[in-house]
Amino acid sequence: MKSKNDNKEINNKLLYIPILILGINLLIRIINQSKIIKQFPLDLTNDWSSYIALLHFLKECGFHNFCPYWYNGFITFKLVAPGWYFFSHIINIVINNYLMTVFISMILIFLLGFLVIYLFREKFDLTIKKSVLFFLLLFGNAAAIGNYIRLGRLPEFFAFMIFVLFSIIILYYKNKRFDWIILLTIPVYSLLILSHQTVAFLSSILWISLFLIRKRMDRIKILLLILISLSIDSFWIIPYIKDFYNSAGTMYPIGVNLLTFSGHYLLENIFTIIIPLIFLWVLWIYLKRKNYEKREILFYSPIALIAILLLFRIPAFVPILKYIYPDVFMGFLIFFILFLFFREFEIKRIYFIGIIIISTISVLISIFYTPWFIEHTQLEKDTLEIMKDIKTNFLMSDSHSKTSYGKAYYSYAPIYLNISTPSGWYKIPSDEYFKKLREFGNSIKDKNCGLLIENADYLRNDYLISYDKDCDFLESCNLNKINQINNVCLYKFN
Numbered sequence: 001m002k003s004k005n006d007n008k009e010i011n012n013k014l015l016y017i018p019i020l021i022l023g024i025n026l027l028i029r030i031i032n033q034s035k036i037i038k039q040f041p042l043d044l045t046n047d048w049s050s051y052i053a054l055l056h057f058l059k060e061c062g063f064h065n066f067c068p069y070w071y072n073g074f075i076t077f078k079l080v081a082p083g084w085y086f087f088s089h090i091i092n093i094v095i096n097n098y099l100m101t102v103f104i105s106m107i108l109i110f111l112l113g114f115l116v117i118y119l120f121r122e123k124f125d126l127t128i129k130k131s132v133l134f135f136l137l138l139f140g141n142a143a144a145i146g147n148y149i150r151l152g153r154l155p156e157f158f159a160f161m162i163f164v165l166f167s168i169i170i171l172y173y174k175n176k177r178f179d180w181i182i183l184l185t186i187p188v189y190s191l192l193i194l195s196h197q198t199v200a201f202l203s204s205i206l207w208i209s210l211f212l213i214r215k216r217m218d219r220i221k222i223l224l225l226i227l228i229s230l231s232i233d234s235f236w237i238i239p240y241i242k243d244f245y246n247s248a249g250t251m252y253p254i255g256v257n258l259l260t261f262s263g264h265y266l267l268e269n270i271f272t273i274i275i276p277l278i279f280l281w282v283l284w285i286y287l288k289r290k291n292y293e294k295r296e297i298l299f300y301s302p303i304a305l306i307a308i309l310l311l312f313r314i315p316a317f318v319p320i321l322k323y324i325y326p327d328v329f330m331g332f333l334i335f336f337i338l339f340l341f342f343r344e345f346e347i348k349r350i351y352f353i354g355i356i357i358i359s360t361i362s363v364l365i366s367i368f369y370t371p372w373f374i375e376h377t378q379l380e381k382d383t384l385e386i387m388k389d390i391k392t393n394f395l396m397s398d399s400h401s402k403t404s405y406g407k408a409y410y411s412y413a414p415i416y417l418n419i420s421t422p423s424g425w426y427k428i429p430s431d432e433y434f435k436k437l438r439e440f441g442n443s444i445k446d447k448n449c450g451l452l453i454e455n456a457d458y459l460r461n462d463y464l465i466s467y468d469k470d471c472d473f474l475e476s477c478n479l480n481k482i483n484q485i486n487n488v489c490l491y492k493f494n
Helices: 004-014 017-038 047-061 085-097 100-118 130-141 142-150 154-177 181-196 196-202 205-212 214-232 235-245 254-259 263-289 294-311 326-343 349-367 376-390 406-416 430-446 450-459 470-476
Strands: 394-396 463-467 480-485 487-491
Touching: 004 017, 004 085, 004 154, 017 100, 017 130, 017 142, 017 349, 017 463, 047 394, 047 406, 085 154, 085 181, 100 130, 100 142, 100 154, 130 263, 130 349, 130 450, 142 326, 142 349, 154 181, 154 196, 154 205, 181 214, 181 326, 196 205, 196 326, 205 214, 205 254, 205 294, 214 235, 214 394, 235 254, 254 263, 254 326, 263 294, 263 326, 294 326, 326 450, 376 463, 376 480, 376 487, 394 406, 430 450, 430 470, 463 470, 470 480, 470 487
Parallel strands: 394 463
Antiparallel strands: 463 487, 480 487
């Protein structure tokens, strides 16, 4: 018969299987995405270009300064958390190459995330293998690869890494007396607030968890830590709060997507049901093993509330919560699932098999659902070539949307051609302004010359790039044809 030690050794060896499955997939994805170093991303699955543009604006226009490149001018970072941009700006000072900078930034965030988990492993009795698997399940799952590597949501990724550090510090002090090291929460929480609004708001729930289990003096200290952090960030928080509800972005909260079980929201919303259920199951087993201690119930009750709200789609109707992406909710809960599982559970053979199955499913979703890096087609090459004839500002029709993204060109143009656009990436101006942008696009689809020229005048737009049969329509509007390359045309308003 095999002894318990023999079974334990076999189980430990089984850890290598999900580590290899997730680790190899993560490495392959990073290598594939490294193509961005030599090619500006223009494809549809692409947030990279927006962040690259804003990084350029930080360099050229500064922080909270007027910047002419988008929307006929806007104030930088009033509604965009600047944390990742400050971090990456330092890298770019040394490298002076935006594409290289953002890729290196992504790699550094992965490394910092790993170091946070690895260096704190002994505080929570995690073995090296468990800490590595913890990292890969958290940072190398299908959602993380899709969002952070393929889409390139680096500000959110940076904030998520800070969230992991912040959570570990809070969990460390869950059963420990406050000492001077608790002061580290001030710079960490301050940086978290500056890095991503939604991640910071959800992370702040942990202050409530800590507050509920502490006595009066410690509660006063917690409030002071929060107030000091907020005071440090007041240079950004106050303008942000002041202008948040004046922007068009508040008109279309992302939380309503939790109610859509079709199209590209289907898979995401299936997991927004599965993950809360897994968390509640893991928490129930954990609390049962702790004999339902009041202190444990109090600490995890705010996190459990988030899981319940997500499970029943409540964030779609709640102010503030309705602006939080489902992926942020899921990353938040996945961290605590993994923490409780690796920290508190005696991992049996059945659990290892489950981890292997989950890792395999995650990789398969990544392979078949998440696109690989897409290189420029002839259409993108022709569009970039024709953009060289633009002297002032421009807009684009939507005819090219099968292979590339108009907003990506609006990011490329300021960086490499020093030209601007009445449009942009973020919904910073008023809703009235965006109504005119929509009317401009619809006027091309509806073949309405009068509305096209009227809105071009309102938007102060000079040039228009269009495609295929739309070029014939622009010709009929008596616009000045500047150039045409294959099926890409450039017109100028008189």
